[in-house]
Amino acid sequence: MAETVEITVYGAEQLCASCVNLPSSKETYEWLQAAIGRKYGKDQIEYTYIDIFSPPENEKHQAFAQRVLNDEFFYPVVLVNDEVVGEGNPKLKSIYRILDEKGFKELKK
Numbered sequence: 001m002a003e004t005v006e007i008t009v010y011g012a013e014q015l016c017a018s019c020v021n022l023p024s025s026k027e028t029y030e031w032l033q034a035a036i037g038r039k040y041g042k043d044q045i046e047y048t049y050i051d052i053f054s055p056p057e058n059e060k061h062q063a064f065a066q067r068v069l070n071d072e073f074f075y076p077v078v079l080v081n082d083e084v085v086g087e088g089n090p091k092l093k094s095i096y097r098i099l100d101e102k103g104f105k106e107l108k109k
Contacts (some may be wrong), residue, residue: 004044005102007032007095010068011076012052022089025049025076032078035092040104 009032011025023031029049036045050056052075055065060082068075074088080098 003102004046005081005099005104006046006048006079007036008048008050008079008082009076010050010052010065010073010079028076028078028090032090032092032095036095036099039096039106040099041107044104045099 009025009029011028013024013026022028026049029047033047050061050065052065052068055061064077064079067073068077073084076087076090077084078086078090078095080095080102083098085094085098
């Protein structure tokens with residue numbers, strides 16, 4: 001049985017300069033929930049969206065948001081259990097690979 005994982009998306013309402021033709025961070029967050037939910041279900045996966053311009057009063061989230069603001073990453077940045085698995089235009093294949101490695105099984109159709 002797979003462990004519970006947290007998928008965190010750091011982003012902002014405004015698009016990053018190099019992301020003009022891409023979906024917004026919030027749209028990416030919602031798209032990931034739908035796509036991952038269709039493939040693996042909703043059990044044992046928690047989702048969190050963090051606005052980099054107003055992160056919650058949590059040192060971990062504030063520190064990572066500052067790294068994004070310092071241009072260490074293109075946003076949206078997607079993390080699975082604090083491991084960066086995608087940024088800018090995250091790829092589902094990369095995220096699926098990590099979830100597979102963590103023991104998640106595809107839903108039977």
